[in-house]
Amino acid sequence: MVQQNINMNRDYKITPNGEWFKVEISDEYNNHTTVYKKNVIQASLFIIEWWKDTEKREEYNDLLSNAILNCKEIDSKNKNLRSIL
Numbered sequence: 642m643v644q645q646n647i648n649m650n651r652d653y654k655i656t657p658n659g660e661w662f663k664v665e666i667s668d669e670y671n672n673h674t675t676v677y678k679k680n681v682i683q684a685s686l687f688i689i690e691w692w693k694d695t696e697k698r699e700e701y702n703d704l705l706s707n708a709i710l711n712c713k714e715i716d717s718k719n720k721n722l723r724s725i726l
Contacts, residue, residue: 655681662680672698
């Protein structure tokens with residue numbers, strides 16, 4: 642098992658899982674993902690790329706969250722629609 646805690650916000654764990662390696666990652670925005678890669682090199686490269694895309698992912702999540710909040714506000718003003726969430 643390979644594990645590294647870069648700082649308080651980023652973390653990853655690579656563990657053997659049969660013929661694959663399970664990769665569990667988190668970033669500084671508390672986003673998490675789990676993937677399976679064929680070898681440790683592929684797993685390590687995935688971690689680097691996933692962390693490189695952190696800001697894009699956070700921007701996307703913010704846009705999606707704002708869109709959902711806007712939809713909820715529109716729905717709350719229209720009494721004919723059911724409430725979301």
